[in-house]
Amino acid sequence: MSFGNKVQSAFKVSLPSLIVSLVIGFFGGTFLGKYLDRIRRDYPGLLVILPGMMGLRGNVFSSMASRFSTMLYLGELKPSVKDRKVLENVVIAMLLSLIPVTLLWAIGVIRGVRYxxxxxxxxxxxxxxLVSLILGYFTAGITILAFRRDVDPDSLAAPLVASMGDLLTIPTLVGFILLLERNSMEFWALNGFSVLMLFFLLTFSRVGLSKFKEYKQLFTTITALAMLSLVSGFTLERFxxxxxxxxxxxxxxxSILSSFGNYGSIIAAKTSTKLNLGEIRGYLSREPFEEIFALLLTTPLIGLLINLFSLAIAYLLLREEPRFAFELALTYPFMALFIMLYAYSISYVxxxxxxDPDSVAIPLIANNSDIFGTIYVVLIAKMMVGA
Structure with a gap:
């Protein structure tokens, strides 16, 4: 493929998906921006956990989508959400999500975030x-629907699942906070119902310890990545x-974090394919750097849209007129370039x-992009505020 075709693909294929992800990210960002002062004042421990929760949902349920796809092609799963194996996987995904976030909470408490x-x-x-239940059946539904319509689930499910995870995470947390402050009895009743539902699903699905052990490698990977996300969490809480x-x-x-993760994941996926096809002869091969430069051409537009969406939402919700973040617009392409070069290097090594870069690189890059992105946001905030 010529460089011109790579540029065309970047603008016709990658850019629309990046913009859709950006819009979805701003749905969660609307809640975070509106309630950030309240969360950092009354529930600072949530900021420690938040980056890890967002990353966990993408990793756990994207992996689940891939697993459903494989089972469908092998005939091990009926193309129906009523299949018992769907419930088994949803329950396992709940447990895979619950244990790491509980560990994140415990570490936050040990480090002194106890309010x-x-x-x-x-x-x-x-x-x-609650989010795991919704996201689990959404993942199963999307994967099965794609399979029924002869569309490759691997090319469709993972991006939609990751976007849905971003869509649900922050609004759900804010919803629980507002319920606690409005009516604590309803809050505790909802939590009691959620825990009872988990035990009921565990019993009904008959997921035992032996079944959970089959996912030992995935559990180890996502837990390690969740612990690594504490760098983002403590940075976010502190600043x-x-x-x-x-x-x-x-x-x-x-949206900044998801966009960096998307740029890194696109390069990681392309690099993995080209490496397996033998199209990359050495680290300094021309092909991957042309892909990176083609995607780089889209970054000024994404940086501009982040600014404009943020300004519009801030004005509508807060009735303030914040200034355009020139610092963000000017530096965003360079940060995205760094993420893409990092993604290529990790995949190659x-x-x-x-x-296999497909199994390790993309979750690792998504996690590391959150860390780099959080540090980047803090630096931009320092430049804007003058602190």
Missing amino acids: HAIEILFIVIGSTI SGLIASSVILGFAYP LFQHNI
């Missing part, structure tokens, strides 16, 4: 159970006041060590 710690624990547990002072970055935060 409203018990309430935060149940906000996290209740929202994780949340600075981010809130910039006004627009509170709204933009989820893993392949050279006989590790």
Whole structure:
């Protein structure tokens, strides 16, 4: 493929998906920006956990989509959400999500973030159970629907599942907070119902310890990545006041992280395919750098849209007129370039060590992009506020 065709593909194929992801990210960003001051004042422990929760949902349920796809092609799963194996996988996904976020909460408490710690624990547990149930059956439905219509589920399900995870995570957390503050009895009743539902589903699905052990490798990977996300979490918690002072970055935060993750994942996926096809002869091969430069041409537009969406939402919700973040617009392409070069390098090194980049690189890059993105947002906030 010529460089011109790569540029055309970047604008016709990658850019629309990046913009859709951006819009979805701003749905969560609207809630975070509006309630950031309240969360950092009354529930600071949630900020420690938030990046890990967002990453976990993408990793757990994207993996589940891939597993459903394989089972459908092998005839091990009927193309129906009523198949018992769907419920088994949804319950396992709940457990895979609950254990790491509980560990994140515990580490936050040990590190001294203890204000409203018990309430935060149940906000996290209740929202994780409910979102996992919704997201699990959404994942199964999308995968099965694609399979029924002769569309490859692998090319459709994972991006939609990751976007739905972003769509649900922050609004659900905020919803639990508002319920706690409005009527604590209803909050505790909902949490009690959620826990009872989990035990009922565990019993009904007959998922035992032996079944859970089959997912030991995935559990180890996502737990390690969740622990790594504490870098993002503690950074976000420490500098949340600075981010809130910039006004627009509170709204933009989820979209900035998801966009960096998307750029990295696109390059990782393309690199993996080309490496397996033998199209990359060495690290400095021309082909991958042309792909990176073609995608780089889309980054000024994404940076501009992040600014404009943030300004519009801040004005509509807060009735403030924050200034355009020139610091973000000017530096965004360079940060995206760094993420893409990092993604290519990680994928190349893993392949050279006989590790499949599809299985390891994309979750690792998505996680690392959250860390780099959080640090980047803090630096932009410092430039904007002058702290």
